Amino acid sequence: MSGPAILVVAPMPAFPTSAGNRRRLLTTCAALQRGGYAVDLAYYAHEDQIYRRFGQHPPTDEAAAAGLFRHIFRIEPPATIPLTTRSRCFAIDDWCPEAVGAFVAWYGRAYPETRAILMNYVFLSRALEAAPPGVLRLIDTHDRFADRQQQYRPFRAEPNFFYTDRAGEAAGLARADIVLAIQSEEAAYFRTITDRRVHLLPPRFATRRPFAAPARVKRIGFLGHGNDPNLVSIRRFAAAWSEDWTPARPELVIAGEISNSLGPTAGPGVRLAGYLPELEDFYDGVDLVVAPILMGSGLKMKVAEALSFGKPVIGTALGFEGFDPVAPAHRLPTAEAVKAEVLALADDAAGLAALTRACADLFAGYNARAEQAETALLAMLSVSDGKPSEAAASVAPATANDSDRVVTFLEGGRLNRETSLRSDLRDDPERGLLVATERVAPPGADPYTPARRRWFARAEEGKTERRQDEAGSPDAGLAGLRLALSPEWVRDRRLPPPLRADLAVQLADVAADWEAQAVRVGTAGDGTTLALTLPRHLAFGTHPHAAFRIGTPTREITLGRVTPLNTSRIPMYSSAYISAYTSARADLPGAPAAVTFAGLGAGPEASTILFLHDDLIGRITVLPDPVPSPEPLP
Template identity: 55%
Template sequence: MRAETPSSTLAPIATVLVVAPMPAAPASAGNRKRLALTCSALQRAGFAVDFAYFAHEDQVYRRFGQHPPTDLAAMQADFQRTFLIEANETIPLKTRSLTFGIDEWGSAALDRFVAWYAAEHPDTVAILVNYVFLSRCLDYAQDMLKLIDTHDRFADRQLQYRPFRAEPNFYYTDRESEAAALDRADVVLAIQSEEAAYFAGLTDRRVLLLPPVFPVRAPFSAPRAIVRIGFVGHGNDPNLFSISKFAHAWAAGWTPDKPELRIAGEICHALGGLDLPGVMLLGYVDDLATFYAETDVIVAPMLMGSGLKMKVAEALSYGVPVVGTAIGFEGFGAEASAHRCADVAAVKAAILALRSDPAALAALTEACATLFARFNTISQQAEAELADVIHAASRKQPVAVAATAAFVEPVAQSWPIGVRSANSALQDDPSYGRLLATERLGEEAARAIRYAPERRRWFAGSTPAPETTPSLGPVAVALSTEWVRGKRLPRVIREAAACALRDARPDWATTARCVGASANGFALALVLPSHLLTGVRAVVAFLVEPNGGRAHELTLDGIAPLGLPPGFAFETQRPELTPVPAVVSVSGIGLAPIAPNGTVLFLTDDLIGRIAIAPARGSIQP
């Protein structure tokens, strides 16, 4: 049931709309921390924040097999109003040009949301858009002060990858395009002074320095020795390249008398099965306070990246000393040699030199405390300047806004258990079980509910699977981590849940013909997305019997190219999915029939494929 809306209203206050391609909760990555702290700064200045989450980051990270948590329920509690705009357009990760155009990562759906919002909420005084690649939506914000929080410099960002002989997996552009984006704003926010100077050279718009104010969470206390060093990070390229190189350097020659390197955060998924002496992968850590309390020194061995390394400021806010490269400390005005290491070898050498030297550790801790205090003083002054700019631009009468209460509403679905609610960061619910899938809405449906963040969500595991599983129908869904990465539910429940998904809207669909069979498997000739031939994407597959019968989880034995196309159509709304002929071999069906009109569901982190099995040409005997 929908929770009762409180009768009280908020005091009249000026409103700022914040638009971001990443969620503000949980603040488990540097850009999320930046976003959350900026919103807090606006609230401290007396502004109410309406938050619009354009689910861009979710699409990008799913394509790399990562599932950073999103907590829309927490965002509803933090902000005056929370909106969810689905990223239904495919975000290009590669470009055939030298750089991305400034609007290649933009979204017409986001533009239309901003136009809708401006008409619905004319009392809003300002709009703050995160990242230059979403700047086009500022053109649709009528009668508002327009701000861009740049986060980073994106012009020529791809050049940072050359020393690693790698290609970037995130946005990059050229100076002219970045300048055009900045010109759409009235005010440009830079996270550190070097980038503020750079942006001021690109645009005649007002550029404000706005480093984040980090609250002091624990006092500094110098360790007597170094037993554990730590690193916390998201699964982005700068973190991946830097900590991977450092971990290998740290493991070389490691002995048990040396400190242990503990790596935490989503970066652990990107590192895969990294198994090195003296290195421990902790995965996603809910309790950062405990992690930092158990860590003697944090390392920031960054070899690339721009902006401000939020991991450094966060560690300092917990009173933990940091050793890192000059790149890791850009924007902090670092002076100590331990904050200006040239490379990972120098970071390792600094840690080993400090590990049993209490006096040197005390000096490092004092240098960190001084740096952090100076940084926060500058940040507080910058925050006050931003507040003055927005207040000066505000000439509208504030409107009282009724508090919006989050709600949880049962869905008419007995199994899997369905509820309508805002997504939370939890993959397990004590009442419902393990999250299976979350509804995705098209633009018209989202606008019909005023872009509210509540969606239908389905769970399983708290009750036994039924003999016959009802279909969820032709619903568009985003799969949870259970399917490809988690696999924590018993097989019988996973199979019943797959049967419930049999009519879910696929991202691609085709027909296949059985071209071979054995006692425990079969081979299908078909066309499928070309990227599946590389073997890089993790895949799970289920054979669903005709007419809503049982589903059987399969073992994917191989995907091989096929010389001639089998003559079947390939259907998709996603132009980046290029069909290629292939043979798919699977096993694990036991005595299940290979029946015509059966269906194979092909599931990856970000896509649902549906393969209809056509009648075989002639008899195929196992």
């Protein structure tokens, strides 16, 4: 028997819980499950796209989610999510494509017994308009987004997350029956812009460790995701901490994904611990946690998490917003004040004991309010539901098929394909290094299944020629597929050159993200210079990449200099050949450039270059010499 069903839609995955919004998602779903509801989770793969655009493998674990929820689904973004806008702010629906509403409509038909739909973030609220009649609609706001960009101005920074105005936020909230606020200040604000029911729902945190006061402080810690508020805040604090640090003072340990955004080196007294898969490894290694937060909204989940591990915390008033702080150490004005408070207490056993008691009282009061809020929410849902009924499993989504494995033998190794939920896997001892993931559901599967086909490459000694694969095909069958490359494979060059070249052959006929024609305009030594149009960000910046000349033999070539061209001032560069550039993606506008490759060769024959960068695939057709009459790209 299962309880009534609730669909939860989120633009972030549930696992791994490496960011505050993921912890919020899990705590809210856990509250619903404690209330007897069967929770289905639909991940709109917004964050996956963002990570890939910044050259990182997305930290998403679909297999872990499958173990927690009744059903899981995946909604692929149909287009590029804009991170900036030329308008004063984003319109409320700029980040919500019709694909999310189409999924909600499909789900309503497939699971008509569903009682409620909970949409995470107001910028996805448009999808609630597709909810079937009679279904309760909720929005978990997470943050206030009206005028959010103004927080960045004192720090001379530009936001790269959603922000809107009061009218837009009000319009989004009006689509819900119940609006969930994460902390009291934001609940009060939402009540001024909407007549919908606003319910304060702080997340509950189970006690992981009892509070224990340190006798002295040897190490202080900050654990966080690499978002803008965290980066601005910890950079300011770390700079202040290093300024006059001596070995007699505590060490600052910075851990989590934010470590990757702070550069390879840290200042005196600061250690970057990187991403730690187990939270215990971090909290057991520090005596005190700092929350020197200077900007941002919502509830600082890192504070609640540190308290749940029994750690005393010192931070700014903004860092403790929503916790109803009383102690002065929880209401400090600046990062410098946080530093001063830490140093004042570092060797003060009595002061540390008092701080720890204040933190224990704060956490107990916070959790009591969170538990009351959860009980009230479940009561509201129960009234809306009427009598609970069993949730029927109308349509079972496709599941992972770990037995669907195909091996293609290549020169110097093998290419292994599997269909699974193992989305977090980058390097497997058996399969090898992740090369690419299909962007859409496997053939014949439900369109919203999170299972994907993935290809892994593994080097093997003694493999010097291709052999027929186990499926009876001489190649991996990648032609025409829409693939997302693994940025790590492109960047790290761990695989031997013959295997990398053979992988390029396998990828040569996949669906390219962009295509261009090029003409030779010069040679010097081993270098050949081409004139062409390529994605603008490649013309004006350096990105990890790999380039291969496809042919007999296929070989990896080296990108040298890239020089943007002003075609209006140089007529020979304004020909149709150079402007022959196509891309289906709005975030890949073209820019003319002269590009020099070493190892391409200077022969007059036509050739093809496979250009791999970030998670994208580009295909350059080098026209033969002499240049024929203009022909459009196919």
